[in-house]
Amino acid sequence: MLRRLLLNASDSPRARHFTENSRMARPLVSRFIAGDSLEAALPAVRELVQDRYVSLDHLGEFTTDDSIVRDAVTLYTDVLDKLADDGIADRVELSVKLSSLGSALTRDAFPATLAAAQEICAAADAAGTCVTVDMEGAGTTDLTLSVVRALRRDFPKTGLVLQAHLRRTESDCREIANSGTRVRLCKGAYQHPADAVYSTREEVRESFRRCLSILVSSDTYPMVATHDPVLIDFAASLAARTKCGRGDFEYQMFYGIRPAEQVRLAAEGAKVRVYVPFGTEWYPYFMRRLAEHPSNLFFLLRGEGPA
Numbered sequence: 001m002l003r004r005l006l007l008n009a010s011d012s013p014r015a016r017h018f019t020e021n022s023r024m025a026r027p028l029v030s031r032f033i034a035g036d037s038l039e040a041a042l043p044a045v046r047e048l049v050q051d052r053y054v055s056l057d058h059l060g061e062f063t064t065d066d067s068i069v070r071d072a073v074t075l076y077t078d079v080l081d082k083l084a085d086d087g088i089a090d091r092v093e094l095s096v097k098l099s100s101l102g103s104a105l106t107r108d109a110f111p112a113t114l115a116a117a118q119e120i121c122a123a124a125d126a127a128g129t130c131v132t133v134d135m136e137g138a139g140t141t142d143l144t145l146s147v148v149r150a151l152r153r154d155f156p157k158t159g160l161v162l163q164a165h166l167r168r169t170e171s172d173c174r175e176i177a178n179s180g181t182r183v184r185l186c187k188g189a190y191q192h193p194a195d196a197v198y199s200t201r202e203e204v205r206e207s208f209r210r211c212l213s214i215l216v217s218s219d220t221y222p223m224v225a226t227h228d229p230v231l232i233d234f235a236a237s238l239a240a241r242t243k244c245g246r247g248d249f250e251y252q253m254f255y256g257i258r259p260a261e262q263v264r265l266a267a268e269g270a271k272v273r274v275y276v277p278f279g280t281e282w283y284p285y286f287m288r289r290l291a292e293h294p295s296n297l298f299f300l301l302r303g304e305g306p307a
């Protein structure tokens, strides 16, 4: 119930205005967002790549304005130049939302969105890294999968994201099982129609386990995106059973969430990637993080970041 309210609030201009201007929200925002600009986020990225990898996300979604799309493409290419100058491009990939590239995820916008995504993938490739295309909300799955399929023709390292809370995802996993795709498997952070998703926590975990088992026994490169200790243990024992080594899969977690667990896994020799968002358009991302853990509201109301 609270989760749904918070997800609804992520689309509300009034709630957005209130939160963006609230001084109380700042400590929690800075816990989840690495900075308003690349310059502000870079110190955190440089520190993380000492023992982990990074996926950088320039915050922004649901744009239909061409000039904003051009700015996003230019920004990503500038980011890649900067990473290459710093000598860390091989440890930092990009996470890109198609809705930030003007699509609003409709069929009509497919060619323009694909062209913008291709430009970013080409720049990433030239810098020695790659892109993972985030998965978004209801009605976007098929179009996102088609864009990634098209991108992979020229840029085969382009990754996609599958959401285990969707009933269809197990079948999507089987469909891509022998395509050599990099696949980030997560639970899913967006609202979908009730009949499209599993409703209980345990059903979602079960789906995650089934999907991960399919991915691990295929030629995909699984990226296990969860902070859930039960699923992290499952992934570790599945990897041990199937003799998956360090180069065969990776764990992924969000910046600011379970950092000690990230360090522990990396110290044990696992490959760990941290999803690092930056930029001024943090509101929808921030609200999804609140919705995942409404207990964060407690910290927000006290004007604190969680301990």
Ligand SMILES: Cc1cc2nc3c(=O)[nH]c(=O)nc-3n(C[C@H](O)[C@H](O)[C@H](O)COP(=O)(O)OP(=O)(O)OC[C@H]3O[C@@H](n4cnc5c(N)ncnc54)[C@H](O)[C@@H]3O)c2cc1C
Residues within 6 Å of the ligand: 133, 134, 135, 136, 161, 163, 184, 186, 187, 188, 189, 190, 225, 226, 227, 228, 229, 252, 253, 254, 257, 258, 274, 275, 288, 289, 290, 292, 293, 296
């Ligand atoms: C790298 C990465 C990329 C992602 N990309 C996408 C995507 O493209 N599309 C999409 O729909 N979803 C994406 N997600 C979000 C994902 O779908 C889940 O909503 C999110 O990870 C929370 O689920 P969980 O598996 O961590 O389990 P949970 O059961 O939610 O969390 C397990 C534990 O982790 C900690 N924790 C988790 N989230 C929070 C939080 N917000 N605040 C405080 N503590 C927390 C708590 O200790 C909690 O008990 C991504 C997640 C990660 C880590």
